Amino acid sequence: MASSGDDLVKYITEKVVVYMEDPKASRERRRAEKQPWAQRWFGMLPLGLSIWRSKWTREDRR
Numbered sequence: 001m002a003s004s005g006d007d008l009v010k011y012i013t014e015k016v017v018v019y020m021e022d023p024k025a026s027r028e029r030r031r032a033e034k035q036p037w038a039q040r041w042f043g044m045l046p047l048g049l050s051i052w053r054s055k056w057t058r059e060d061r062r
Contacts, residue, residue, distance in 0.1 A: 019027075038046040
């Protein structure tokens with residue numbers, strides 16, 4: 001049981017060191033390339049629904 005705790009601490013430490021050594025510009029670029037969570041989880045369905053809803057509300061305003 002103690003070795004798994006040591007492994008966890010080692011893994012977390014490695015991740016933190018890699019994160020800290022990575023240049024800030026690289027992290028920001030990677031963050032900008034991420035897809036929105038709705039698109040990642042549900043594909044194009046949220047986009048289609050939002051377009052349909054905006055078209056529907058635009059017609060009601062006329």
